[in-house]
Amino acid sequence: MAALIERHSALHGTLLFHEALDVDADDRAAHRHRSRESGRAVNGAPALARAVVLSYADGAADLVLVAHRRAVDRRALAQLATALTDPAHPVTLPEAATGASPQHDGPPELPWGLGDPARAGRTGTVVLTSTAVADDTAPALPLAATAVVLARYGATEHAEFALITGGPAAGDAQRSVALPVGEPTLTADLLDAAAHAGATDGEPPSGMPAVGVLLTEIRDGDIYRPVLAPPFPVTLAWQYGADGTLSGVLHYDEGVLDPVIAGQFAGHVARAVDALVKAPAGARVADIALVDAEEAAAVIAAGRTPAGGDAVVAPVHELFRKVAAERPDAPALSDPEHTLSYAELDARSDAVAGALRGHGVMPGDRVGVCLDRTAELVVSLLGVLKAGAAYVPMDITYPAERLLHTVSDSGARLVLSRADDFPAIDGVTVLHPSELPRTAGGPVTDPGGGADDIAYVIYTSGSTGRPKGVAVPHRNVGALLAATTADLGLGPEDTWALFHSSAFDFSVWEIWGALLTGGHLVVVPYFVSRSPEDFHDLLVRHRVTVLNQTPSAFAMLKEVDLRRTADLAVRLVVFGGEPLDVRMLQDWFRGHPHTRCRVVNMFGITETTVHVTSQTVTPQDIGAGSRSVGRALPGWSVSVRDTAGGVQPFGVPGEIYVGGAGVASHYLNQEELTAARFVHDQVTGERVYRSGDLGRLRPDGRLDHLGRIDGQVKVRGFRIELGEIRSVLLEDRNVSAAAVVLGGDAGDAAQVRLDAYVVPGHEAVSVEEIRARAARYLPDYMVPATFTLLSELPLTVNGKVDTSGLTPAAEAVSAEAAGRPTDDPVLRVWREVLGKDVGPDDDFFLFGGNSLLAVRLSGALRRAGLPPVSLRELYVYPTAAEVSALLAAREPAEDPGGHPAT
Structure with a gap:
């Protein structure tokens, strides 16, 4: 054997061994020895192979050959075995390694592998x-x-x-x-x-x-x-x-x-x-x-969390009355002007309910509410519920056309609003809250209805070109609180901040999460919510303990908190509304250890009652870059399906289906869409909601959220159907074709923007005309930041718009900016933040600015040695020239000698 290896240079590194065993070849100990030898790697250079002869007491023998595949391939191994067992047999061994497997860098990831x-x-x-x-x-x-x-x-x-x-x-x-x-x-x-x-x-x-x-x-x-x-x-x-x-x-x-x-x-x-x-x-x-039936059942079971069994099935206002009766003197609701106890909030909302009944509101009706963020807003929402109706929230910043659509589509015959310019609609009464009494003889004794009645209708972006109304029953809200109260420790000692618009379903969680657990709800005025510095002051002043944020908004607040010495009382941060990149929390955990301030990432959808899953985030998750949004809430279920509705195996991406206590009733006036999205599950027999979100289920039942399947995107925490914006553009008689895509820096929430590409109907139309009309129908967060005019939209070979080939055109530079460079430090900051060569008279918001970039602008002004401007001031003075004048007016006047006047 040694002579054979010596004759073939390719095998000079082969190690030879012989071992005699005192057992027979069929003995269990002989089998163990063969297995051990065949599983032992060839260690050490230059050894490439190892040959071991095992001889047994009964005269039998085995040859065990182990070799490096990169040096000895399968053919060479077979040839060597033949030569060693039969030296007389003619063989031709390779004189050099045939080398099968090339060496590569680190292993790639598999989207379904879930390896550690x-x-x-x-x-x-x-x-x-x-x-x-x-x-x-x-x-x-x-x-x-x-x-x-x-x-x-x-x-x-x-x-x-x-x-x-x-x-x-x-x-x-x-x-x-x-x-x-x-x-x-x-x-x-x-x-x-x-x-x-x-x-x-x-x-x-x-x-x-x-x-x-x-x-x-x-x-x-x-x-x-x-x-x-x-x-x-x-x-x-x-x-x-x-x-x-x-x-x-x-x-x-x-x-x-x-x-x-x-x-x-x-x-x-x-x-x-x-x-x-x-x-x-x-x-x-x-x-x-x-996937067979047994495996599908196991996957479904992993994504289901049983309800705790302690949910009280009752309308929201009845749950509130119970809390108010137990805590009549405790603070319930505050804004900058008022603080109402639970008894006062109960009485005020009773008065609203009685007045609404007096104006003809009946059980099952829908009442529009378009009010600024004050205590009056919450009083009104609760009053609508006590009248037996469902509230339809509208943001006061919405354009008239969107307000018209919401009121008409919802069938509301009465709207509560302080807006003098709220659009007039035939058959609809717009009632000013000042017309309502502040006190009433008592509660509405028989509001009618029950837990299955609709509590609210929130309108979300729709691919048909018009927002769609999601009708949510009372019982869903009670189930949400029953599923989360114990785990999150919600109770009377908590103070919540109402940070979000009532037209955004995160507000449902904030309002009723506080008031149905005996907490204190602090209303955050709109302009305070858009200033991280002012909002931080509010959190400190009111000792807020429960904070709910989109990751985009929290990123700005976090930066302020890092610079401040005032200590926050926040014990719980709940994220929702958009995907969370856990890496952003590294600085937060340094100042707010997770053992003192719990951070919870919650995936949710308006159609499934705010939240669906819950995942507590720890510093370990940051290192792992976790994308998990956690397990389904008690009473909820999640599963991942293929395009035919079949259950996807663990780890395999697909569409997220949501079932259980949170599934909403229907879309208003859209039977086909309701039937397509709220479906009878062929696997479980239950009613579930097809989310349109992409995810994968882990073996432990946790869900990874992987984004949207369709054209729905998130901008500044708002869920937007790109199709809705495109449809509005196509309704313009000056537009013959249009496409809308998500642009900007996807890794920077403040830089994410909507880009519109438009083929004009005639040569005379301008970008300003198209933008102006879109702004009449779309809220500001849905108006594209850029409008690019094209002679035609590029198409793929399949006839679809080729968005990969679209690049926004540079915005037109104003004549003044084009004619001369500027030494205005404010304008320099303007251009630094917007990333465009804007002129001194160009509107910040028309050139892609938004509330997040406004916060960045304020910080950039401060770093440039200039006084910062608030969001409120930026709305009033939206150009660099106007802000320059504003800041100049703040400086003390100087006498002719250059000394400040006294």
């Missing part, structure tokens, strides 16, 4: 079910099955992976494989494509493939172990013999693949093999079911 980076390099294995197949299909089946599973996991019509083939008569070869598995593909065609992929040469993979298939033919008498260290992060090692036996093992890196996902993946590949073997003539690949 801390466990990278640890290898796990899963044995695949052995099966007997026709020998001519054996090499093709593993490839076809792998393609089916990878395509389902990746929602693609072509599955790509790496392939290593080899056998006694052929050396190992690594190449890329791409197999078609789209809707029309037949199983016979897939197997044919797989057979050719395994028999022809292809291009080697570029970079480290995540998934690879190692396919080898075994020869009689051999026991072959393909790998000790798998060549790919996810390696499916298959062996097939002349008798048609097919067997395999999944080897995986735990840094790439979670062990639960690995077992699931292996099971699906084995199921696909079985399905392909049994597929009748004419069967389609799309008909292969990977």
Whole structure:
């Protein structure tokens, strides 16, 4: 044996051993010894292979060969085994390493793998079910099955992976494989494509493939172990013999693949093999079911959290009366002008309810509420509920056309508003709150209705071009509080801030979360909410303990808090409204340890009553870059589905379905849309909401939120359908075609913007005209920051608008700015923040400015040595020239000698 190795230079690094055992070859101890030797890696250079002869007491012997695959391929290993066992047999060993697997950098990620980076390099294995197949299909089946599973996991019509083939008569070869598995593909065609992929040469993979298939033919008498260290992060090692036996093992890196996902993946590949073997003539690949009923039930169960059983099923106003009766003298509601006790809030809202009844409001009616953020707003909302009606909140900043649509679509016959210019609508009474009495003889004794009646209707952006009204029953609000109160420790000791617009469903959580748990609700005036400095002062002054924020708004508040020495009393921060990048919390946790201030990320949708899931965020989540939004709330359920509504396996992305106590009633006046989105689940038999959000479910039941499936986007915390903006633009007689896309810096919430691309109907139309009309129909956060005129919209080969080729045109520079450079420090800051060459007379908000950029502008002015301006001042003085004049007027006048006047 030593002489043989000496004759072949390629094997000079082979180590030789002989060990005599005092047991027979079929003894259990002999088996353990063989297994241990075959599983021991070849360690140390320059050793490339190790040959061990094990001799037994009964005269039998075994040869165990272990080699580095990069130096000794399958052919060379077989040749060496032949030569060592039969020296007289003529063999031709390679004189140099045939080297199969190229070396790559770090392993890639799999979107469905859910591996733990801390466990990278640890290898796990899963044995695949052995099966007997026709020998001519054996090499093709593993490839076809792998393609089916990878395509389902990746929602693609072509599955790509790496392939290593080899056998006694052929050396190992690594190449890329791409197999078609789209809707029309037949199983016979897939197997044919797989057979050719395994028999022809292809291009080697570029970079480290995540998934690879190692396919080898075994020869009689051999026991072959393909790998000790798998060549790919996810390696499916298959062996097939002349008798048609097919067997395999999944080897995986735990840094790439979670062990639960690995077992699931292996099971699906084995199921696909079985399905392909049994597929009748004419069967389609799309008909292969990977997830059976038992597995689907397990996935559904993981995403469901049972209700606690302590929810009180009652209308919101009845739940409030109970709290008010228990805490009549406790502070309930404050604004800068007033503080109302629970008894006073109860009496004031009773008066509103009585007055509404006196104006003809009946149980089941809908009442519009368009009021500024004061205590009066909350009194009015509660009064509407006590009258047996549902409130329809509208923001006072909405344009007239949106207000008209909301009132008309909701069927409201009465609107509470202080706005003198609230649009007049036939048959609708606009009632000024001053016309309502402040006291009443008593509560409305028989408001009628119950927990299943609609409590409120909030309008959200709609792809049809008009907002859609979401009708939410009373019982959903009670269920939300029952699901969260104990876990979050909500109670009478808490002070909440009403930061959000009543037309944004986050306000539902803030208002009733405070008042139905006995807390103190502090109303944040609009302009205070837009100034992080003023808002921070309010939090300190009122000792607010429960803070609810969108990540965009919190980012600005956090920066102020880092500069301030005043200590906050906040014990709970709840995020919602848009995705949270947990890395932004690193500085926050330094000043507010998670053991003292709990941070909770909550995924939610208006159609499922504000919140759906809850995830407490810790410093460890920051390091892991977690995208988890947590488990479903008690009484809620989440699952992830494919396009046909089938349950997606753990880790596999798909559409998020929400079921349980939070599912809203319907969309007002939109039966088809209601039927399409509020569906009867074919799997569970329950009524669920199709969210249109992309997510993946983890084996522990936690949900990862991965964004939107459709054209819905988030800008400054507002959920916006791009289709609605496009529809408004197309209604303009000056516009013949339009597209709206999300632009700016996606990593910077303040820089995210909406870009509109418009094909004008005639040459005379201007951007200003189009922008002005859009602003009449859209709230300010939905008016695109840029409007670019095009002769035509670029199209893809499929006839769709090619948004990848759209770039916003530079805004026109004013004549004054174009004619001369400026030394105005305010204008320099203006251009620094907006990133455009704006002129001194250009409106901040028309050139892409928004409330978040206004905060940034104020900070930039301060850094430039200039006094900051508030958001309120910026609305009044929206140009650089006007702000320059404003700041100049603040400076003390100087006498002719250059000294300040006294």
